[in-house]
Amino acid sequence: MSIYGDYIKSVIRTVPDWPQPGVNFRDITPVLQNRSAFRKLIDSFVHRYQDSELDAIAAIDARGFIIGAPVAYELGCSFVPVRKKGKLPFKTISETYTLEYGESAVELHSDAFRANDRILVMDDLIATGGTMLAAAKLIQRSGGQVVETATIIDLPELGGSQKIQEAGHGVFAVCTFLENE
Numbered sequence: 004m005s006i007y008g009d010y011i012k013s014v015i016r017t018v019p020d021w022p023q024p025g026v027n028f029r030d031i032t033p034v035l036q037n038r039s040a041f042r043k044l045i046d047s048f049v050h051r052y053q054d055s056e057l058d059a060i061a062a063i064d065a066r067g068f069i070i071g072a073p074v075a076y077e078l079g080c081s082f083v084p085v086r087k088k089g090k091l092p093f094k095t096i097s098e099t100y101t102l103e104y105g106e107s108a109v110e111l112h113s114d115a116f117r118a119n120d121r122i123l124v125m126d127d128l129i130a131t132g133g134t135m136l137a138a139a140k141l142i143q144r145s146g147g148q149v150v151e152t153a154t155i156i157d158l159p160e161l162g163g164s165q166k167i168q169e170a171g172h173g174v175f176a177v178c179t180f181l182e183n184e
């Protein structure tokens with residue numbers, strides 16, 4: 004849990020049975036709409052990584068971009084988009100993964116990083132961990148060092164954050180939600 008974790012959690016909205024029955028969708032738009040909550044959210048990440056000497060933030064399409072860009076701006080490092088398949092125009096490398104609801108692939112420009120660049124991987128939420136792990140693999144394949152993975156919301160009962168840690172990456176979550184919360 005982060006400095007503002009309890010507060011941010013209290014502003015996140017849960018939408019039951021969306022986008023399909025049985026999924027409790029954790030909606031961050033109320034946080035983004037609230038200027039104080041949005042600032043505290045970005046500050047949670049800035050506070051954690053201000054001394055981490057990051058070269059870049061790699062944020063995941065699409066909701067990861069919302070947090071990745073302001074954090075990169077504040078920390079004075081660069082921003083690299085990890086995009087869903089078919090969206091990047093130059094030469095790409097690609098990893099497929101399984102979602103809580105579906106399957107997809109993420110891509111990275113092959114020239115996104117220099118060897119040993121220190122990279123923070125960011126996304127809004129970790130469920131099964133497939134998306135974050137695929138992004139971390141892309142970064143390692145392209146020669147970058149994954150300093151940590153960071154998210155707004157971890158759903159620990161879905162096992163993703165544990166899987167990411169077992170793959171050797173740290174996980175920082177602003178807050179966590181259990182299924183029945």
Ligand SMILES: O=P(O)(O)OC[C@H]1O[C@H](OP(=O)(O)OP(=O)(O)O)[C@H](O)[C@@H]1O
Binds near residue numbers: 067101131
């Ligand atoms: O841990 P996982 O099981 O991989 O799930 C987490 C991912 O699922 C959601 O993305 P989604 O594909 O819905 O895309 P969006 O950000 O474009 O809405 C979420 O934003 C994470 O990227």
Ligand SMILES: Nc1ncnc2[nH]cnc12
Binds near residue numbers: 030
């Ligand atoms: N339960 C959930 N809420 C919001 N985004 C998600 N992405 C995957 N699972 C999700």
